[in-house]
Amino acid sequence: MSTQKLSQVLEKALSRNSTSLKNQNKAAEITQTLINSGLKPFKTNPSLLSNLNSNIINLIISNPNLPLHSCTIFFNFLKTNFSLASQKPNLKTHLTFILRLYKDGKFKEIKEVLKFIIFDDNLRYPVEEMFSLVGFECNDSNFLQKFCDFFFRVCVDNKMFEEASGAFDYMERMGFKIDEGSCILYLIALRKCGKGDSLLGFFRRMIESGVEISVYSMTIVIDGLCNRGEVEKGRELMNEMVSKGVMANVITYNTILNAYVKTKDFEVVSEVLRLMEEEKVEYNAATYTVLIEYFECVGKHEEAEKMFDEMRERRVEADVHLYTSMISWQCRRRNIKRAFALFDQLNEKGLVPNAHVYGALIDGLCKTGQMEAAQMLVNDMQSQGIVVNQVVVNTLLHGYCKKGMMDDALRLLAVMEKKGFEPDVFTYNIMASGMSRLKRHGEAKRWLFMMVEKQVIPNVVNFTTLIHIHCKEGNIVEAKRLFQQMQRRGERPNTITYNALIDGYTKKGEMKDAYKLRNEMEAKGRIPDIYTYTSLVHGECNYGKVDEAMKLFNEMCQKGLVPNVVTYTAIISGLCKDGRSDEAFRLYNEMISMGHMPDQRVYSSLVGSLYTTGVNSSGCN
DNA sequence: GTAGGGTTAG
Numbered sequence: 001m002s003t004q005k006l007s008q009v010l011e012k013a014l015s016r017n018s019t020s021l022k023n024q025n026k027a028a029e030i031t032q033t034l035i036n037s038g039l040k041p042f043k044t045n046p047s048l049l050s051n052l053n054s055n056i057i058n059l060i061i062s063n064p065n066l067p068l069h070s071c072t073i074f075f076n077f078l079k080t081n082f083s084l085a086s087q088k089p090n091l092k093t094h095l096t097f098i099l100r101l102y103k104d105g106k107f108k109e110i111k112e113v114l115k116f117i118i119f120d121d122n123l124r125y126p127v128e129e130m131f132s133l134v135g136f137e138c139n140d141s142n143f144l145q146k147f148c149d150f151f152f153r154v155c156v157d158n159k160m161f162e163e164a165s166g167a168f169d170y171m172e173r174m175g176f177k178i179d180e181g182s183c184i185l186y187l188i189a190l191r192k193c194g195k196g197d198s199l200l201g202f203f204r205r206m207i208e209s210g211v212e213i214s215v216y217s218m219t220i221v222i223d224g225l226c227n228r229g230e231v232e233k234g235r236e237l238m239n240e241m242v243s244k245g246v247m248a249n250v251i252t253y254n255t256i257l258n259a260y261v262k263t264k265d266f267e268v269v270s271e272v273l274r275l276m277e278e279e280k281v282e283y284n285a286a287t288y289t290v291l292i293e294y295f296e297c298v299g300k301h302e303e304a305e306k307m308f309d310e311m312r313e314r315r316v317e318a319d320v321h322l323y324t325s326m327i328s329w330q331c332r333r334r335n336i337k338r339a340f341a342l343f344d345q346l347n348e349k350g351l352v353p354n355a356h357v358y359g360a361l362i363d364g365l366c367k368t369g370q371m372e373a374a375q376m377l378v379n380d381m382q383s384q385g386i387v388v389n390q391v392v393v394n395t396l397l398h399g400y401c402k403k404g405m406m407d408d409a410l411r412l413l414a415v416m417e418k419k420g421f422e423p424d425v426f427t428y429n430i431m432a433s434g435m436s437r438l439k440r441h442g443e444a445k446r447w448l449f450m451m452v453e454k455q456v457i458p459n460v461v462n463f464t465t466l467i468h469i470h471c472k473e474g475n476i477v478e479a480k481r482l483f484q485q486m487q488r489r490g491e492r493p494n495t496i497t498y499n500a501l502i503d504g505y506t507k508k509g510e511m512k513d514a515y516k517l518r519n520e521m522e523a524k525g526r527i528p529d530i531y532t533y534t535s536l537v538h539g540e541c542n543y544g545k546v547d548e549a550m551k552l553f554n555e556m557c558q559k560g561l562v563p564n565v566v567t568y569t570a571i572i573s574g575l576c577k578d579g580r581s582d583e584a585f586r587l588y589n590e591m592i593s594m595g596h597m598p599d600q601r602v603y604s605s606l607v608g609s610l611y612t613t614g615v616n617s618s619g620c621n
Numbered sequence: 622g623t624a625g626g627g628t629t630a631g
Contacts, residue, residue, distance in 0.1 A: 180622090181622060184622050184623080185622070187622095187623095188622075188623085214622095214623090215623070216622055216623045217622085217623075218623080219623040219624075220622085220623050221623095222623090223623070223624070249623085249624095250624080251623055251624045251625095252623080252624080253624090254624040254625065255623080255624050255625095256624095257624090257625095258624065258625065284624090284625095285625080286624050286625040287624090287625080288625085289624090289625040289626070290624080290625055292625095293625075293626090319625090319626095320626075321624095321625050321626045322625075322626075323626080324625095324626035324627060325625075325626050325627090326626090327626090327627085328626070328627060331627095354626095354627095355627075356626050356627045357626080357627075358627080359626090359627030359628070360626075360627045361627085362627080362628095363627065363628065366628095389627095390628080391627060391628045392627080392628080393628090394628045394629070395627075395628045395629095396628095397628090398628065398629065425629080426628055426629050427628095427629090428629095429629050429630065430628080430629055430630095432630090433629075433630060436630095459629095460630090461629055461630050462629090462630085463630095464630050464631080465629085465630050465631095467630095468630070468631065494630095495631090496630060496631055497630085497631095499630095499631050500630080500631060503631070529631095531631050532631095534631095535631085
């Protein structure tokens with residue numbers, strides 16, 4: 001190094017020292033003022049802060065003699081005072097303030113400052129650079145680790161997954177201990193944002209980075225896999241983790257059990273139950289809820305009751321979830337008395353009913369047409385301080401619509417809208433189908449058009465309703481157009497959608513197109529049900545092709561589908577019109593033996609057939 | 622900071 005250069009360096013160092021000294025003096029002066037008199041002097045005389053620079057600010061903020069409270073007030077003053085725009089705290093100042101908060105254990109406040117940094121265009125830096133700056137400014141490795149973790153969590157809280165991922169990478173590269181709790185928040189946020197496909201990938205990264213894995217994060221990932229229909233993958237993951245020493249608990253098992261219950265596959269359900277027994281995992285209320293749900297779903301009511309009894313024998317306390325499920329099933333079976341008995345039981349146990357429980361009960365009353373009682377229950381829940389939410393309003397509306405009480409539905413809707421209720425996809429569909437049921441097709445369509453105007457995106461159900469309306473109006477062209485439009489919009493028609501359209505075609509006598517759709521739905525994995533067959537049977541009968549109708553009728557029975565009163569009516573009247581009263585009476589008897597009550601149409605058909613064919617000899621009883 | 626519950630269309 002030349003002498004000249006050395007002298008320059010020395011000069012610079014000296015001048016730095018002198019500025020540094022000047023800064024220190026200024027900082028000390030301001031700090032003292034803040035301690036003695038707070039912000040007031042600076043507000044009345046802003047020139048006191050005229051020579052402020054970031055070094056001075058940092059010296060003030062990091063001064064442990066200045067109480068944190070004063071420190072915060074000063075920091076916020078600098079941030080918000082427009083006349084001090086040139087001294088607005090920069091990233092380094094913010095980091096200094098965070099360090100100060102950290103030393104005082106103010107973690108919640110740190111997160112707020114971090115959030116501010118993340119959303120401020122002038123303060124936001126690439127993750128890497130910011131962390132390096134923290135490491136450079138502060139030699140405390142513990143703080144840097146904690147800082148990274150805070151930053152990661154704040155990104156997660158604000159759904160900034162890429163930034164969070166960057167923070168994770170940095171922590172991994174630096175060999176920091178990564179907190180599982182933070183990773184769990186990341187997993188939950190992913191799931192909440194519909195990014196379930198990223199769960200497993202991130203979980204693998206956690207394992208590779210040496211994050212201590214607990215049953216919590218494992219279960220979240222398994223749940224995510226189950227929700228995507230990848231139950232087997234979930235089970236494999238569980239086995240893999242068990243071999244690594246992470247034991248599954250009752251919640252993990254419930255998660256897998258619940259996924260299998262939805263497939264209604266008794267074999268796999270029993271297998272999980274056996275596994276739970278082997279592993280000595282005791283059932284809890286959630287296990288019983290899932291099992292009761294399963295048995296009710298497959299129509300084994302007695303088994304479901306047995307589960308409820310077993311739970312009490314094993315002294316597992318029922319909770320609100322379980323009662324809601326039980327009540328809902330009683331209501332579906334129209335056993336309102338039992339539903340209310342369970343409701344009383346819940347209250348006697350000191351459990352607090354919530355909107356879900358009330359929702360189930362109100363639905364039960366609506367299903368049985370007891371609208372006054374339903375309204376009373378709504379008042380009751382309100383008096384308990386429970387908010388009448390979207391579901392309850394929709395349930396009530398549906399109750400009124402089903403009874404054709406459209407004026408009451410409209411009145412309720414108007415009242416609720418005044419209270420801030422906003423109709424959703426359900427509401428519009430309930431109103432439209434209510435109108436359509438009364439053949440008020442114009443109004444029905446208006447409700448569905450209104451939802452589009454209100455920017456509510458129609459789903460497959462809404463499209464199906466509209467298609468159905470057009471079919472009822474005989475406008476099969478428009479129905480078909482909508483059917484294609486919905487698919488272009490990414491809504492996949494389900495069995496019910498196909499049924500609506502098939503019914504439209506059969507009513508027009510366009511049987512060829514109806515069969516074409518039936519084949520198409522099968523090819524797409526949508527299974528024809530009794531409604532599909534009933535429409536086809538009806539269509540064939542209407543056009544005198546009773547042999548074709550009988551073929552369909554036998555085909556559906558072979559497939560294990562049980563004809564209902566409508567199917568029987570269609571085929572019986574078809575046979576009668578064709579003069580085949582023997583066959584008609586045979587099916588009539590079959591229908592009676594199946595426990596179906598014939599309606600007026602069946603009688604008229606049969607009586608009519610007696611007139612045309614003379615005396616029947618089949619011995620109808 | 623892990624699981625289970627109430628609403629819609631033929």
